[in-house]
Amino acid sequence: MPQQTPMMRQYLQIKSEYPDAILFFRLGDFYEMFNEDAVKASRILDITLTSRNKGAAEEVPLCGIPYHSCQPYLNKLVASGHKVAICEQVEDPKAAKGIVRREVVRVVSPGLVVDTDSLTPKENNYLLALAPGEKEQWGVAVLDITTGEFRVTEVAGLAGVRGELASLQAREVILQEDGWGDEVARELADLFAGRALTRLPEWAFAVDRATIELQEFFAVSSLEGFGCRGLPGAIAAAGAVLHLLKETQKEGLTHIRSLSTYQSSEYMVLDEATRRNLELTATLHDGSRKGALIGVLDRTMTAMGGRRLKQWISHPLLDVARIQSRQQAIAELVERSLERNDLRVALDGIYDLERLNAKISMATANAKDLVALKLSLQRLPELVDRMASLEAEFSRELAGRIDPLPDLCELIETAIADEPPFVLREGGLIKTGFNAELDELRAIAREGKGWIAGLEQRERERTGIGNLKIRFNKVFGYFIEVTKSHLDRVPEDYQRKQTLTNAERFITPDLKDYESKVLGAEEKLIDLEYQLFQQVRQQVVAEGPRVQEVADALAALDVICGLADLAHERNYVCPQVDDGDQLKIVDGRHPVVEAMNLGERFVPNDTLLDNRKNQLLIITGPNMAGKSTFMRQVALITLLAQIGSLVPAREAHVGVVDRIFTRVGASDNLARGQSTFMVEMTETANILHHATPRSLIVLDEIGRGTSTFDGVSIAWAVAEYLHDHPSVAAKTLFATHYHELTDLALTRERVQNYNVAVKEWNDQIVFLRRIVKGGASHSYGIQVARLAGLPRPVIDRAKEVLKNLETGEFVGEGQPRLAREKRAPVEQTPQLSLFGAGDDQLRRALEEVDVSVLTPLEALNLLDRLKRML
Numbered sequence: 001m002p003q004q005t006p007m008m009r010q011y012l013q014i015k016s017e018y019p020d021a022i023l024f025f026r027l028g029d030f031y032e033m034f035n036e037d038a039v040k041a042s043r044i045l046d047i048t049l050t051s052r053n054k055g056a057a058e059e060v061p062l063c064g065i066p067y068h069s070c071q072p073y074l075n076k077l078v079a080s081g082h083k084v085a086i087c088e089q090v091e092d093p094k095a096a097k098g099i100v101r102r103e104v105v106r107v108v109s110p111g112l113v114v115d116t117d118s119l120t121p122k123e124n125n126y127l128l129a130l131a132p133g134e135k136e137q138w139g140v141a142v143l144d145i146t147t148g149e150f151r152v153t154e155v156a157g158l159a160g161v162r163g164e165l166a167s168l169q170a171r172e173v174i175l176q177e178d179g180w181g182d183e184v185a186r187e188l189a190d191l192f193a194g195r196a197l198t199r200l201p202e203w204a205f206a207v208d209r210a211t212i213e214l215q216e217f218f219a220v221s222s223l224e225g226f227g228c229r230g231l232p233g234a235i236a237a238a239g240a241v242l243h244l245l246k247e248t249q250k251e252g253l254t255h256i257r258s259l260s261t262y263q264s265s266e267y268m269v270l271d272e273a274t275r276r277n278l279e280l281t282a283t284l285h286d287g288s289r290k291g292a293l294i295g296v297l298d299r300t301m302t303a304m305g306g307r308r309l310k311q312w313i314s315h316p317l318l319d320v321a322r323i324q325s326r327q328q329a330i331a332e333l334v335e336r337s338l339e340r341n342d343l344r345v346a347l348d349g350i351y352d353l354e355r356l357n358a359k360i361s362m363a364t365a366n367a368k369d370l371v372a373l374k375l376s377l378q379r380l381p382e383l384v385d386r387m388a389s390l391e392a393e394f395s396r397e398l399a400g401r402i403d404p405l406p407d408l409c410e411l412i413e414t415a416i417a418d419e420p421p422f423v424l425r426e427g428g429l430i431k432t433g434f435n436a437e438l439d440e441l442r443a444i445a446r447e448g449k450g451w452i453a454g455l456e457q458r459e460r461e462r463t464g465i466g467n468l469k470i471r472f473n474k475v476f477g478y479f480i481e482v483t484k485s486h487l488d489r490v491p492e493d494y495q496r497k498q499t500l501t502n503a504e505r506f507i508t509p510d511l512k513d514y515e516s517k518v519l520g521a522e523e524k525l526i527d528l529e530y531q532l533f534q535q536v537r538q539q540v541v542a543e544g545p546r547v548q549e550v551a552d553a554l555a556a557l558d559v560i561c562g563l564a565d566l567a568h569e570r571n572y573v574c575p576q577v578d579d580g581d582q583l584k585i586v587d588g589r590h591p592v593v594e595a596m597n598l599g600e601r602f603v604p605n606d607t608l609l610d611n612r613k614n615q616l617l618i619i620t621g622p623n624m625a626g627k628s629t630f631m632r633q634v635a636l637i638t639l640l641a642q643i644g645s646l647v648p649a650r651e652a653h654v655g656v657v658d659r660i661f662t663r664v665g666a667s668d669n670l671a672r673g674q675s676t677f678m679v680e681m682t683e684t685a686n687i688l689h690h691a692t693p694r695s696l697i698v699l700d701e702i703g704r705g706t707s708t709f710d711g712v713s714i715a716w717a718v719a720e721y722l723h724d725h726p727s728v729a730a731k732t733l734f735a736t737h738y739h740e741l742t743d744l745a746l747t748r749e750r751v752q753n754y755n756v757a758v759k760e761w762n763d764q765i766v767f768l769r770r771i772v773k774g775g776a777s778h779s780y781g782i783q784v785a786r787l788a789g790l791p792r793p794v795i796d797r798a799k800e801v802l803k804n805l806e807t808g809e810f811v812g813e814g815q816p817r818l819a820r821e822k823r824a825p826v827e828q829t830p831q832l833s834l835f836g837a838g839d840d841q842l843r844r845a846l847e848e849v850d851v852s853v854l855t856p857l858e859a860l861n862l863l864d865r866l867k868r869m870l
Contacts, residue, residue: 010099031064039061041073050062071115086105105250106249107249111171112127114146122298122309122310129142139233142164150256150260166271167275174197174198175188175192206236213239214238251363255361269659279592280639281293304554304555306558307555308559317644323577329390331646334568339386339387343557346379354548356376357548367429373408373412374409380402387402395560452470462491463489463490469481478512480494480508567645573646575641583634585652588649590630590633591647611693616734616748618741618775620736620776625756628664658695661691661730664700676705691730693728702715719732722734754773755776
């Protein structure tokens with residue numbers, strides 16, 4: 001093995017400390033990658049892979065990228081799920097003795113991206129840590145490093161973890177390396193599939209250690225002020241997050257100023273299936289915001305307002321007082337159109353203060369970021385004045401938290417140039433008049449350049465060389481350049497510096513002396529500007545808590561203004577929200593379908609659900625008639641009411657629900673080895689195990705993934721269970737094509753039948769989109785198939801089969817008539833005598849019947865079966 005160079009030894013030593021990351025190793029103007037890192041990065045980044053020691057036995061693969069434009073490459077690697085360790089030169093190469101000292105200054109992973117330009121402005125970028133707690137509780141800690149948001153909670157079981165993960169959509173998860181049982185390990189692997197995983201040693205989750213580190217980080221003597229008492233799992237998870245931050249972010253975490261504790265019991269529970277089926281933040285079709293609920297609701301003017309709206313949608317409230325507080329503020333802004341419009345105009349010019357504050361704290365902000373902060377602050381006095389006339393308590397509380405920060409605004413206005421460059425080492429950052437020494441250096445640099453121009457003119461006149469020029473480069477500094485055709489006129493005091501093909505370069509003592517003065521001033525000027533900028537930035541960092549408070553209030557104000565604007569345009573109403581059990585909606589509309597304007601007028605519908613007489617609504621009717629739209633709109637109106645929004649209806653009364661469950665659509669999960677029907681049954685089981693009388697359930701076509709008789713049986717049993725068990729008896733919308741289920745209303749007091757009205761005319765159907773009382777007698781599936789374009793022979797044959805099924809006809813040998821081939825008539829055989837073999841069949845069938853437990857419906861079904869046997 002050939003001897004390694006000092007540089008490669010340094011590289012391998014640093015790489016050994018970060019084995020799971022791609023190492024960006026700074027060499028001059030490039031970040032270089034070696035060995036497996038180079039092979040991996042070249043493939044992902046589509047850059048050339050080369051090598052050191054070409055042709056040797058120990059050839060070393062390598063590739064590189066320019067350090068000054070590394071961000072797009074870094075973003076691409078992180079987006080592909082990789083971690084990147086950035087290793088910088090931490091001493092001046094000119095002053096270094098031997099190899100330049102290098103250190104990793106930051107590790108970037110999917111959950112710790114600090115370059116906000118690579119993130120979606122209205123999406124949080126969460127890192128989530130999971131730690132086992134006590135009594136089957138799990139501690140959850142979540143951090144957005146770009147905003148400083150740091151929260152913890154404890155949830156019950158892995159089902160609770162799955163719910164948190166679905167609501168937060170964390171990009172990276174921290175787990176301990178070992179200590180799991182095989183079953184839990186498998187469940188965790190399934191739970192976090194497709195997300196970046198970081199594994200830390202078990203000691204990083206130790207509660208005692210985490211407590212001490214958190215206390216030191218936040219400079220407190222106890223965590224009780226953060227609400228963490230009695231939550232060991234939450235503390236352990238937060239400690240793991242803090243441990244990872246210290247390992248990967250070497251400085252600049254001052255914007256993480258607090259740890260907040262929240263309880264899942266404060267919010268409506270929305271499991272993964274419900275979020276997906278209701279398309280709250282992304283569509284089922286392509287995962288986009290457009291067509292999802294958030295795409296309709298989001299009229300926010302700022303990125304931080306957009307993120308806050310998503311948090312509200314993901315965490316509907318259970319506390320009636322908090323809901324009503326938001327409602328009152330939004331309702332007032334609906335009526336106060338002038339103030340609302342003025343506020344939205346003022347908000348439109350405000351940058352993302354949350355992420356600006358984080359960038360400034362983490363020393364990644366440039367001068368333009370400080371100017372953006374100043375421009376945002378300058379809008380606040382007008383905004384606060386516009387809020388002065390608002391009377392709603394929620395709005396007045398927000399107004400009290402919006403501090404215009406005039407001192408900070410004045411500092412940036414005085415110090416930072418109005419249009420500074422992006423690069424901090426090129427000068428032009430600081431305004432004239434801010435620092436006397438800086439002004440003096442600028443004068444020297446400015447006068448020096450003028451002196452050089454004057455010298456050039458004087459030397460032309462003295463020598464008679466009209467094309468004499470004084471030039472500059474980084475190697476030789478200033479010099480006089482004379483073409484070879486005029487060399488005979490060069491004075492004796494000129495000292496030759498360099499010979500070119502067509503010219504000679506000279507210096508003079510005067511030129512050299514002034515060069516030292518000018519260049520020294522320019523170098524000092526750039527260094528001093530950078531130092532002054534750093535000082536100003538540190539002063540801004542010290543005001544970070546005030547900026548963060550303002551940003552938090554502006555985000556909430558932006559949300560209520562946007563929701564009020566939507567409510568005003570779409571004619572939403574303020575619902576009555578209380579702790580009762582009634583869900584009453586008059587002329588309710590689906591907020592997304594209505595907004596999409598699909599070419600037909602949206603038909604509103606009424607809904608009445610409660611836990612007394614209208615607990616379970618059986619909804620029948622054809623496909624495409626609007627059953628799913630109706631049921632989803634009830635769920636969405638309920639959710640909107642509990643985030644404090646106004647709702648699309650003429651009137652609404654919403655008794656707070658603790659959970660919304662949905663079982664909609666057909667899908668498999670091949671990764672888990674689950675068929676469509678297994679997924680259907682798994683989701684149904686989850687509902688039956690966790691629903692309460694305060695829940696709202698939306699069930700669409702239970703049992704359709706299996707045979708008809710099995711499907712009817714399961715659907716019937718599920719409906720009975722939801723009605724009969726007091727601990728589960730949730731308000732339920734149950735759509736089905738099994739018309740047999742309408743008979744439940746005959747024997748169950750809280751079951752009601754509804755159907756989607758259609759109009760029949762000449763074998764055609766017209767969807768009226770109205771939900772009316774009573775059950776449907778037909779599903780109109782063949783008519784829908786005809787509308788879909790099935791060939792006419794298929795439609796005609798389907799009608800014949802349907803008729804035979806409905807009449808229960810049999811051919812002579814007992815074969816169902818639907819299977820008969822017209823072109824091959826079946827030879828008739830004598831019918832069995834009642835007193836022959838058929839007698840034994842009838843006898844056995846009757847012997848199996850227990851009359852004492854037979855329901856009226858079962859007796860009718862039995863009689864029909866015996867008749868068929870004859």
